[in-house]
Amino acid sequence: MTTRSWWGWGTVEDAVTPEERRVLTERVRAVLPDADLTFHAPPDPASLDLPAPRFPVPGGICSADPVDRLSHARGQAYRDVARNLAGDVGTLPDAVARPRTEQDVVDVLDWCSSNDVAVIPFGGGTSVVGGVEPRDAERVVTLDLGALDRVLEVDPTSRAARIQAGVPGPSLEAQLEQHGLTLRHFPQSFEFSTLGGWLATRASGHYATLHTHIDDLTESLRVVTPRGVCESRRLPGSGAGPSPDRLFLGSEGALGVITEAWMRLQDPPVHRAGASVRFASWERAVEATRLIAQSGLHPANCRLLDPAEALLNAGSPRSVLVLAFESADHPVDAKLARALELCGDGEVVEGAARRWRKSFLRMPYQRDAMAQHAMITETFETACTWDRFPGLHASVVAEATEVLREVCGAGIVTCRFTHVYPDGPAPYYGVYAPGRWGSLTAQWDEIKAAVSEVLLGAGGTITHHHAVGRDHMPWYTRQRPDVFGAALSGAKAALDPAGVLNPGVLTTRAT
Amino acid sequence: MTTRSWWGWGTVEDAVTPEERRVLTERVRAVLPDADLTFHAPPDPASLDLPAPRFPVPGGICSADPVDRLSHARGQAYRDVARNLAGDVGTLPDAVARPRTEQDVVDVLDWCSSNDVAVIPFGGGTSVVGGVEPRDAERVVTLDLGALDRVLEVDPTSRAARIQAGVPGPSLEAQLEQHGLTLRHFPQSFEFSTLGGWLATRASGHYATLHTHIDDLTESLRVVTPRGVCESRRLPGSGAGPSPDRLFLGSEGALGVITEAWMRLQDPPVHRAGASVRFASWERAVEATRLIAQSGLHPANCRLLDPAEALLNAGSPRSVLVLAFESADHPVDAKLARALELCGDGEVVEGAARRWRKSFLRMPYQRDAMAQHAMITETFETACTWDRFPGLHASVVAEATEVLREVCGAGIVTCRFTHVYPDGPAPYYGVYAPGRWGSLTAQWDEIKAAVSEVLLGAGGTITHHHAVGRDHMPWYTRQRPDVFGAALSGAKAALDPAGVLNPGVLTTRAT
Secondary structure: OOOEOOOOOOEOOOOOOHHHHHHHHHHHHHHOOOOOOOOOOOOOHHHOOOOOOOOOOOOOOEEOOHHHHHOOOOOOOHHHHHHHHOOOOOOOOOEEEOOOOHHHHHHHHHHHHHHOOEEEEEOOOOOOOOOOOOOOOOOEEEEEHHHOOOEEEEEOOOOEEEEEOOOEHHHHHHHHHOOOOEOOOOOOOOOOOEHHHHHHHOOEOOOOOOOOEHHHHEEEEEEEEOOEEEEOOOOOOOOOOOOHHHHHOOOOOOOOEEEEEEEEOEOOOOEEEEEEEEOOOHHHHHHHHHHHHOOOOOOOEEEEEOHHHHHHHHOOOOOEEEEEEEEOOOOOHHHHHHHHHHOOOOEEEOOHHHHHHHHHHHHHHHHHHHHOOOEEEEEEEOOOOOOOHHHHHHHHHHHHHHHHHHHHOOOEEEEEEEEEEOOEEEEEEEEEEEOOOOOHHHHHHHHHHHHHHHHHHOOOOOOOOOOOOOOOHHHHHHHOOHHHHHHHHHHHHHHOOOOOEOOOOOOOOOO | OOOEOOOOOOEOOOOOOHHHHHHHHHHHHHHOOOOOOOOOOOOOHHHOOOOOOOOOOOOOOEEOOHHHHHOOOOOOOHHHHHHHHOOOOOOOOOEEEOOOOHHHHHHHHHHHHHHOOEEEEEOOOOOOOOOOOOOOOOOEEEEEHHHOOOEEEEEOOOOEEEEEOOOEHHHHHHHHHOOOOEOOOOOOOOOOOEHHHHHHHOOEOOOOOOOOEHHHHEEEEEEEEOOEEEEOOOOOOOOOOOOHHHHHOOOOOOOOEEEEEEEEOEOOOOEEEEEEEEOOOHHHHHHHHHHHHOOOOOOOEEEEEOHHHHHHHHOOOOOEEEEEEEEOOOOOHHHHHHHHHHOOOOEEEOOHHHHHHHHHHHHHHHHHHHHOOOEEEEEEEOOOOHHHHHHHHHHHHHHHHHHHHHHHOOOEEEEEEEEEEOOEEEEEEEEEEEOOOOOHHHHHHHHHHHHHHHHHHOOOOOOOOOOOOOOOHHHHHHHOOHHHHHHHHHHHHHHOOOOOEOOOOOOOOOO
């Protein structure tokens, strides 16, 4: 048994060790010698002044317990952790409802619609965009779907399973393993995030190409809305009007609560081949990555690290492309060989992939440990077409470097491609800067606003796989075509006439 | 220069030759000896009583010419051809508008919204589901997008192009060829259908696996709606809310008029490998096809013909799987070899693929030639999961055979898989039966209704790639979740408050 941290990522048991913390702070001191790395312990939740519920909370599946409400009050963004560490608890949900059946979900939506109470669906609570935070609503029930965690039915012939939305990654894979099948959707949040959260936010997994987004793994959805239950047919493909599923994929709890899905599964891979390739320049590395993305080879992994990222997390000061192929059916060595040909004069190196994988899983824990030393460590991601990437990248790096200098005095900007498509990459940026204890959230918000403006202006998306939530709304509403916004509001008004579903996310609350 | 047939498929010049007609009728007589194959010539359009427009048609880009309106009055379904041959012209659009610019499209929508006139977007006019037919509307302008036929911009780095919606397949590929690129979307209607039509109907192309639907080739869309112009960003991937493009893909003119799209292109293939495999039984052929669909080999062609289909169109009386692989980057022989392994004791045969391809392109012409002899020759398609396929297939064949016997006294039912997915096939059925001259449409409608009930009851979709139009509405509204129908109506009300866009398609007209 492990205990979830109330203030930061993951479990208390897996937090960084004193030795790990020492290594991290020394590494930071080497690069940012002027940083004030004083340690700040998290407050005791019992010492916090937690507000009482703003309405009488019904019993049954609803909890009004203050620490329960506190642990459902926000997600796992840096700004969430920084506020928790500062004892700034903000608005709490008034109640946490834990449905045991789909009928419970129906009942909660009915009750909330009738009583003008907002409903925030909550899976693993790993949103990094304020998606589960009751920031502006006056009366809020958070709907924790954690008890709906079963694989209900498996169709081995079609390789698909009907799965409840509240199941987190490890339990999902363990249940599927009994049938010799796997979903193979591994976002960085895998250990805690849930199927329903992945679907509601159009999460992307570990596949760097081809079926990166959960959208493509979805066969059908079952969604509870105030208007009724919406269940699409299990179909491998269809041309019958706009796809019903694609309206709910990415709807972030604003159109309904996903309770079940039929998901497309795979046989576990038995053939694998991988290599890491070091490049003389970033430009040549980007070019090789583009050629591989357009080759039809479909690597499972195709993550390009820029020199700063490679130095921090893979032990090399030059651009490194981590490549891997896998198949349950046939050898993939020829694919790897062809991909290496496309890398031209790139040089195969040993160990980078292993070091990268190890860092990857520790990153959220390390981010939070460093937040205790007032370090600002956060990421933002986008996607753009290949022709726009050089301009976007130059602008982002220049602007991020400049705003870090202004806001923090110094800082480091890194870049990696998490996913690549034939028509463009999904660059993922990291910033590391010495913050000012007491002002971390404000400092990060200033950095985030500056880089978000650049992403939008350079033709990118405000989010490739972190969703919109509340934090991205100002840029999302500008990125989204107004006409589509009107269509979405029209759809929401039809499904959620009382406007109780996750207000402030995707559409502004109807008045 | 060629002339489009006013009553049937394609051009007058490419219609079947007397010798081809003789061979066809002899072939039918061999199988259906009691059929009355008397020849019926199409009526002279000048002899038809064509109704006058129901409102004064403005000049400029609008035509009120009777034959022009006649040639925009319906699509290319069997029931359209049968009605044309019978001189049953039905309702004509009151005017045909031919916009030369996007502003013309805006102006037409404005005028129609203000004057309560319905607008039916028209690409190549190849709908087989009544999608372009002004069946129920009282006042109609058909919007022929044929003049918007240019590739406007090419981005060779991202391999994408901005293309006007009215361009038909051959002109599109010819324009892209100048840049060394190709869309490689080849539906059977390719010669006449347009990019805008493919997008509005979620068309599927020649790829049997992976990127079968045009949806996946779409980078961004530009759509004119009465509410304004909706242009999505060019993005290779995004997680910013529900996809705007996916709402308009498959919207069949009911939400807006697609005027441009950025489409994902490819390098032309240089490596190819293919084979045809004959199986001892249909069940073993289906099983092998499923294994290939789930293998991750991604054949470009993976069309399974049942014994009847194989006999009629590929010269063999046993189930035949036509396999082909292609790549612009790497050899594909190893993929073919592995796919053949998955075929088990299937036997490689020569010539079937070539014969099949030749038949495929002539099919629409032959269907219409045989309609002149009162033959009912039509197809319907679906998709379902692999576990449901045996039951669906048995029910469809039994019901189709029975209804053909009842309605026509006899008939043949064939099946092929046009596309296959890891979780299920897209079976495509053909029926061939002797009709009764004067009752062909009523007979076909009875057959179609019977098989549509079976598709829906057995868990299939009413259409895999022929769209909904007007003909599929009774089954579409039952297949679609009611809650999604409400969302779609809400979106339509926001974008098309006057309800003028293709009324009767996807949503019923608001009253």
